[in-house]
Amino acid sequence: MTPGQPPPPLSIERVLFTAEQIDARVREVAAEISERYATRGVTLIGVLKGSVFFLTALARQLSIPARIDFLSIASFNPRGSRPGMVRIAKDLDEPIEGEDILLVEDIVDTGLTSRYLLQILAGRGPNSLAICTLLDRTSRRLVQVPVQHRCFEIPDRFVVGYGLDYRQHYRNLPYIAVLRHEDGWK
Numbered sequence: 266m267t268p269g270q271p272p273p274p275l276s277i278e279r280v281l282f283t284a285e286q287i288d289a290r291v292r293e294v295a296a297e298i299s300e301r302y303a304t305r306g307v308t309l310i311g312v313l314k315g316s317v318f319f320l321t322a323l324a325r326q327l328s329i330p331a332r333i334d335f336l337s338i339a340s341f342n343p344r345g346s347r348p349g350m351v352r353i354a355k356d357l358d359e360p361i362e363g364e365d366i367l368l369v370e371d372i373v374d375t376g377l378t379s380r381y382l383l384q385i386l387a388g389r390g391p392n393s394l395a396i397c398t399l400l401d402r403t404s405r406r407l408v409q410v411p412v413q414h415r416c417f418e419i420p421d422r423f424v425v426g427y428g429l430d431y432r433q434h435y436r437n438l439p440y441i442a443v444l445r446h447e448d449g450w451k
């Protein structure tokens with residue numbers, strides 16, 4: 266969507282997870298993470314912009330010391346390249362060598378983005394590296410990635426809300442919903 270265009274009409278087909286359901290599940294996953302990293306604390310790495318809502322909710326529920334950093338990625342499709350290639354558009358502010366890293370994702374879909382990010386982060390010498398995702402859509406996976414923590418498995422439908430967008434809209438919805446039309450698929 267180019268700036269200045271009106272937003273698409275809110276065309277929600279159904280709510281998949283309410284704000285209350287998300288809140289309850291985030292608390293459970295935060296408890297898992299707090300236990301896992303109890304001795305050393307954790308560094309949460311969020312992928313802009315989709316994981317911001319989830320990361321901040323998760324971080325507030327942790328009972329252990331946590332550092333936070335962000336990176337952002339951009340699609341990268343030079344002629345002849347495979348679809349789904351991405352590059353880092355904004356890198357982390359801090360080095361991660363020796364840190365216990367939890368990559369916080371909005372959704373793991375094909376797995377291509379997560380695999381790329383894991384490779385990049387692994388090359389920087391963290392003590393450990395794991396993935397926590399709000400949503401997991403394993404039915405569309407193209408490459409296997411280890412997902413250690415996830416809030417919800419979802420069906421093969423395009424979803425918006427709680428950070429997830431359709432053309433940069435709907436991120437601020439407090440719930441997760443299926444769009445009325447399947448025109449959301451990129």
Ligand code: IMP
Nearest residue numbers: 372373374375376377378423424429430
């Ligand atoms: P993957 O590389 O195919 O796993 O895709 C990951 C990225 O695709 C996510 O971080 C989202 O930005 C985007 N994405 C995948 N499915 C959806 C969806 O249903 N709604 C909104 N964004 C999605």
